[in-house]
Amino acid sequence: MFRLFPKTEKDVEEMLRRLKEITGQVKNHHLKRLLCLFWEDQLFLERFKTAPASKWIHHSYLGGLLEHTLSLTGLVLRIPVITMG
Numbered sequence: 478m479f480r481l482f483p484k485t486e487k488d489v490e491e492m493l494r495r496l497k498e499i500t501g502q503v504k505n506h507h508l509k510r511l512l513c514l515f516w517e518d519q520l521f522l523e524r525f526k527t528a529p530a531s532k533w534i535h536h537s538y539l540g541g542l543l544e545h546t547l548s549l550t551g552l553v554l555r556i557p558v559i560t561m562g
Contacts, residue, residue, distance in 0.1 A: 482538065482539050483537075483538040483539065484538050484539035484540050485536075485538055485539065485540030485541060485543070485544050487540070487544055489526050489540050489543060492540075492543050492544060492547050493522070493526060493543060495547055496516075496543070496546065496547055496550065497516050499550055499554070500512045500513065500516065502554075525542060525543055526540060526543055527539050527540060528540075528541070528542040528543075529541040529542060530542045530544070530545035530546075
């Protein structure tokens with residue numbers, strides 16, 4: 478069925494591995510636990526790995542949501558931490 482739809486050219490398993498690796502850098506215990514719950518849910522993972530990020534704007538192909546999520550996560554990691562005080 479999926480052969481009829483465009484898909485990411487990137488390695489889905491490698492992108493997922495990278496997201497899981499980044500989870501280890503999360504300092505907030507509650508957020509880290511929430512992310513781990515997602516990574517432990519096999520049904521969620523199968524859907525997440527194949528979902529497009531949108532219908533037509535960008536990342537509109539199988540694996541697009543995972544690719545988009547990893548891309549935005551990379552951007553967030555590059556933003557300097559700003560402390561209010």
